Amino acid sequence: MAENKCAECDKPAELKCSACKLVSYCCKDHQKKHWKSHKTLCRPFEITTTKEVGKCLVATRDLSPGDVIISELPLVYGPRPHMVEEGPVPCPGCCRLIICENSPRCPGCDFPVCHPRCPGLKDMEKHGHECLILSLREIRAINGLHDFYRQDTLLALRCLLLQKKNPKKFAQLMEMEAHLDKRGPDTEIYKQVQERTFDYLDDAFFTPLKVLQARTGKEVLQDISKETVHKICGIIDVNALEINQDAEISVLYPTAYLMEHDCLCNTVHSFDTEENGYKITVRAALPIKKGDHISTMYTHALWGTQARREHLKETKYFSCTCKRCKDPTEMGSYLSALRCLGTGVDSCDGYQLPADPTDDNTQWLCNKCDIKLTNSEVSYLINQIGEEVDHVQLSSPTVKDLDNLLSKMLTFLHPNHYHVYSVKHSLVQLYGYQQGYTPSQISDDTVLKKAAMCRELLEVTRKIDPGNSRLPLYSGVVYHELYLANMIMIKRKWDLGIKSKVKSMLAMIKECQESLSQASEVLKYETTTPAGDKLLNLIASSKREFQNWVERNKIDLTKV
Numbered sequence: 001m002a003e004n005k006c007a008e009c010d011k012p013a014e015l016k017c018s019a020c021k022l023v024s025y026c027c028k029d030h031q032k033k034h035w036k037s038h039k040t041l042c043r044p045f046e047i048t049t050t051k052e053v054g055k056c057l058v059a060t061r062d063l064s065p066g067d068v069i070i071s072e073l074p075l076v077y078g079p080r081p082h083m084v085e086e087g088p089v090p091c092p093g094c095c096r097l098i099i100c101e102n103s104p105r106c107p108g109c110d111f112p113v114c115h116p117r118c119p120g121l122k123d124m125e126k127h128g129h130e131c132l133i134l135s136l137r138e139i140r141a142i143n144g145l146h147d148f149y150r151q152d153t154l155l156a157l158r159c160l161l162l163q164k165k166n167p168k169k170f171a172q173l174m175e176m177e178a179h180l181d182k183r184g185p186d187t188e189i190y191k192q193v194q195e196r197t198f199d200y201l202d203d204a205f206f207t208p209l210k211v212l213q214a215r216t217g218k219e220v221l222q223d224i225s226k227e228t229v230h231k232i233c234g235i236i237d238v239n240a241l242e243i244n245q246d247a248e249i250s251v252l253y254p255t256a257y258l259m260e261h262d263c264l265c266n267t268v269h270s271f272d273t274e275e276n277g278y279k280i281t282v283r284a285a286l287p288i289k290k291g292d293h294i295s296t297m298y299t300h301a302l303w304g305t306q307a308r309r310e311h312l313k314e315t316k317y318f319s320c321t322c323k324r325c326k327d328p329t330e331m332g333s334y335l336s337a338l339r340c341l342g343t344g345v346d347s348c349d350g351y352q353l354p355a356d357p358t359d360d361n362t363q364w365l366c367n368k369c370d371i372k373l374t375n376s377e378v379s380y381l382i383n384q385i386g387e388e389v390d391h392v393q394l395s396s397p398t399v400k401d402l403d404n405l406l407s408k409m410l411t412f413l414h415p416n417h418y419h420v421y422s423v424k425h426s427l428v429q430l431y432g433y434q435q436g437y438t439p440s441q442i443s444d445d446t447v448l449k450k451a452a453m454c455r456e457l458l459e460v461t462r463k464i465d466p467g468n469s470r471l472p473l474y475s476g477v478v479y480h481e482l483y484l485a486n487m488i489m490i491k492r493k494w495d496l497g498i499k500s501k502v503k504s505m506l507a508m509i510k511e512c513q514e515s516l517s518q519a520s521e522v523l524k525y526e527t528t529t530p531a532g533d534k535l536l537n538l539i540a541s542s543k544r545e546f547q548n549w550v551e552r553n554k555i556d557l558t559k560v
């Protein structure tokens with residue numbers, strides 16, 4: 001075994017940096033001396049294994065919000081592997097969405113692409129390599145058929161190609177958890193992988209590849225067995241992160257995948273653009289103490305406990321037992337709570353909460369009276385309401401439609417329930433915009449209602465996403481809408497002669513200033529997403545508008 005050398009003097013070294021364990025030293029003195037240059041590169045975590053989560057990351061020093069924990073390039077990335085039966089598909093060169101039927105074709109393999117000269121088509125890190133395999137199919141489709149050109153299989157193919165191209169990366173990839181024990185031949189997921197990925201790749205490309213390999217004696221892919229393809233698909237499902245810039249991409253990173261899940265995670269991550277190779281940067285979102293586990297969130301922060309736990313069980317094969325999942329009130333947010341459904345003499349103004357949220361058969365108890373509900377009764381009700389919300393949300397609703405839906409929902413659900421949150425979030429974006437509710441048309445009462453709703457929404461997000469790591473776009477929108485609501489009222493009152501010395505006016509001016517600054521703060525890591533970029537531009541223009549108004553009216557903000 002090669003002996004370690006001191007990073008300071010190159011002599012044989014026994015000591016290791018205790019934080020990253022990657023750099024060695026001959027003595028304590030040299031370790032101290034080297035710290036100045038090493039501290040920016042030193043990993044602030046170590047990899048450990050626990051019975052509950054398997055491999056995971058533990059902080060080796062205290063971290064403050066914003067501190068970088070991981071910054072690394074992908075092992076491999078490609079189009080998100082979800083089957084598309086109609087609608088846009090990713091271009092294999094750049095993963096930007098295209099309409100299959102109307103698109104030009106790749107000159108090499110005939111797959112639909114954004115442009116025959118898309119730079120990614122020839123790039124060996126992107127489509128270049130796989131194109132050689134895809135071009136082995138002799139039959140060509142006349143029309144772009146979704147089951148003929150299957151972009152959802154390309155990431156698995158790119159993983160297979162690492163065997164020859166970069167065996168070290170392939171070995172790192174194959175170390176990842178695939179949960180094959182839970183994806184056996186009698187499961188639905190096994191059938192899907194077998195039919196949609198393995199059989200497709202095998203029939204269309206591996207069969208001609210085997211003939212070619214036999215003829216030329218040259219091996220392009222070593223292992224294209226069913227077992228390896230199933231393992232790779234498991235690894236992608238369990239470990240890949242999704243990037244939704246203007247494309248749908250799944251990425252496997254060499255270290256970031258080790259972050260465990262927590263419904264109140266302590267990190268935030270952002271992705272560089274395609275030009276910068278989709279580098280990931282993971283930062284502390286909350287203060288992290290030495291010894292704390294470093295976590296991210298694998299599911300949606302705005303789902304209730306039952307929905308999140310079901311999703312994690314189905315897709316990541318574990319039962320979450322984090323602080324938020326164990327707390328019936330979900331950190332005081334009441335995101336899953338129902339109104340007490342007692343009627344007549346039994347009616348009360350309490351809320352129905354799960355007795356044990358981590359028990360799939362829990363009873364739901366009222367916090368004021370004796371009314372109990374079974375979990376299946378609650379699930380049925382929540383699913384029904386969810387379907388109605390989806391139906392209304394998808395039908396370009398008017399303010400009236402959403403107002404009516406909201407009043408109906410509030411007879412069954414807590415005002416912070418996640419279905420209510422979604423309707424309120426849409427409503428605050430319609431008040432002030434939709435015909436009949438434009439800034440010159442909207443009534444004072446409705447503006448005040450909009451501002452109150454914004455404050456309620458922000459209170460919920462602060463409780464379930466204290467580090468702004470998962471809901472920055474949701475909160476950014478709401479902070480901006482709160483600014484707009486205040487600004488409508490301020491201008492109206494100003495025109496009536498109510499000037500900045502009046503207390504209520506001062507409070508609104510202050511809230512305007514704070515909302516705009518909070519909006520930029522929560523979005524600070526969203527600069528590379530199209531939605532984040534668009535919102536940040538809107539906020540910048542509102543900041544200019546606010547500044548102009550303040551200057552025009554000679555308001556001294558330091559005295560507000």
Ligand SMILES: C[S@@+](CC[C@H](N)C(=O)[O-])C[C@H]1O[C@@H](n2cnc3c(N)ncnc32)[C@H](O)[C@@H]1O
Pocket residue numbers: 052053054055056176177179238239257258259260261262316317318319320321
């Ligand atoms: C992306 S991998 C993380 C690395 C993994 N622990 C390993 O050993 O390779 C995701 C898997 O880690 C485990 N895991 C992550 N967070 C967990 C948690 N909070 N509780 C239990 N298991 C967890 C689950 O097995 C999950 O499918």
